[in-house]
Amino acid sequence: MRAEASATDAVVQDEGSARLIDGAAVARGVRARVAEEVARLKAEHGLTPGLSVVLVGDDPASAVYVRNKEKQSVEAGMRGETIRMPATTTQEELLAVVDRLNADERVHGILVQMPLPKQIEPAAVIRGIRPDKDVDAFHPANVGKLLIGERDGFAPCTPAGVMVLLEEAGVPLKGAEVVVVGRSNIVGKPMAALLMQPGVDATVTVCHSRTRDLAAHTRRADVLIAAIGRGRFVTADMVKPGAVVIDVGMNRIDDPTTKTGTRLVGDVDFDAVRSVASAITPVPGGVGPMTIAMLLANTVRAARQLAGVADAGAR
Ligand SMILES: NC(=O)C1=CN([C@@H]2O[C@H](COP(=O)(O)OP(=O)(O)OC[C@H]3O[C@@H](n4cnc5c(N)ncnc54)[C@H](OP(=O)(O)O)[C@@H]3O)[C@@H](O)[C@H]2O)C=CC1
Numbered sequence: 303m304r305a306e307a308s309a310t311d312a313v314v315q316d317e318g319s320a321r322l323i324d325g326a327a328v329a330r331g332v333r334a335r336v337a338e339e340v341a342r343l344k345a346e347h348g349l350t351p352g353l354s355v356v357l358v359g360d361d362p363a364s365a366v367y368v369r370n371k372e373k374q375s376v377e378a379g380m381r382g383e384t385i386r387m388p389a390t391t392t393q394e395e396l397l398a399v400v401d402r403l404n405a406d407e408r409v410h411g412i413l414v415q416m417p418l419p420k421q422i423e424p425a426a427v428i429r430g431i432r433p434d435k436d437v438d439a440f441h442p443a444n445v446g447k448l449l450i451g452e453r454d455g456f457a458p459c460t461p462a463g464v465m466v467l468l469e470e471a472g473v474p475l476k477g478a479e480v481v482v483v484g485r486s487n488i489v490g491k492p493m494a495a496l497l498m499q500p501g502v503d504a505t506v507t508v509c510h511s512r513t514r515d516l517a518a519h520t521r522r523a524d525v526l527i528a529a530i531g532r533g534r535f536v537t538a539d540m541v542k543p544g545a546v547v548i549d550v551g552m553n554r555i556d557d558p559t560t561k562t563g564t565r566l567v568g569d570v571d572f573d574a575v576r577s578v579a580s581a582i583t584p585v586p587g588g589v590g591p592m593t594i595a596m597l598l599a600n601t602v603r604a605a606r607q608l609a610g611v612a613d614a615g616a617r
């Protein structure tokens with residue numbers, strides 16, 4: 303599904319500093335397209351896409367994300383539900399809930415919010431989700447399809463959202479040097495897979511905590527993608543002048559000047575890097591909103607595929 307916003311909507315130019323890539327605006331466009339498609343599926347096929355999110359425990363950050371997912375799925379006309387389970391839930395109990403959702407015809411997308419309490423093995427839960435309802439695209443079947451270029455699987459929401467942002471911002475990727483910092487299964491690795499796929503054709507370097515002389519790599523990047531999990535880790539000296547910087551990081555830090563006493567920062571030192579880069583995503587309002595928009599888009603596709611309905615784009 304393509305986003306609604308045009309390249310000019312996606313970027314905001316400011317004097318003497320990088321363009322802002324407005325993820326919140328691009329995400330609104332994607333959600334508008336999702337809502338149109340949901341309306342079509344309801345009207346023409348009596349099909350209401352449904353997303354079920356399972357939240358185990360009471361991590362406050364997870365609670366915020368999960369609330370946004372439910373709210374935005376309902377706003378797009380979908381059936382959205384959140385199943386809340388106590389922190390003491392056993393793996394067996396969680397797998398039983400996943401099995402019930404696997405079998406429920408009204409449920410097209412299943413997401414089990416990470417992280418899980420320590421008595422539960424995340425890999426076991428991910429394998430328990432039907433691959434054709436795995437809208438997170440964490441199941442090995444979807445990971446494998448992504449790597450071998452089979453298009454009927456799902457692309458993981460965060461890296462897929464980054465790809466849409468790069469496209470909307472008009473960032474050239476063919477032959478470009480792209481450096482991804484981070485090699486997690488949910489961000490860094492699938493990000494690299496999407497960027498190197500034929501047709502996109504970026505030259506991808508993946509860095510991690512054992513990388514020798516990280517800055518030597520990041521300074522070569524035309525496009526730098528930070529998915530590290532350390533607040534303001536990427537400093538101005540690590541960025542090539544004119545580079546495009548995508549900040550996946552979401553780190554809550556203490557800030558006594560705010561009402562809540564905390565503040566969200568990315569993995570990039572935004573204020574300093576902004577004067578070196580040509581374009582940059584903010585946190586919040588960058589990659590985060592795209593993740594949820596892509597989740598909704600994946601859920602609509604899951605509903606279509608499970609019901610055997612053709613893509614409107616294919617007509
Ligand atoms: N916006 C969104 O929608 C989402 C945002 N996030 C955010 O993105 C960030 C990354 O998430 P995630 O991938 O799950 O995190 P992980 O902790 O799973 O992975 C972090 C990666 O960064 C690497 N790393 C850590 N320290 C350094 C260092 N000093 N130098 C170089 N590399 C380093 C690690 O290397 P190694 O493998 O060697 O340990 C690892 O590969 C977090 O801030 C998270 O909150 C995550 C998911 C969605």
Ligand SMILES: Nc1nc(=O)c2c([nH]1)NC[C@@H]1CN(c3ccc(C(=O)N[C@@H](CCC(=O)O)C(=O)O)cc3)C=[N+]21
Nearest residue numbers: 366367413414415416417438552586587588590591593
């Ligand atoms: N199974 C699973 N799938 C996930 O996709 C998943 C997960 N578990 N666990 C946690 C991470 C993180 N994540 C985010 C989603 C939206 C925002 C988001 O909307 N951020 C807003 C701000 C939110 C705020 O203000 O706190 C923004 O950046 O503008 C952030 C982070 C999905 N994750």
Ligand SMILES: [Mg+2]
Nearest residue numbers: 416486488531
């Ligand atoms: Mg993680």
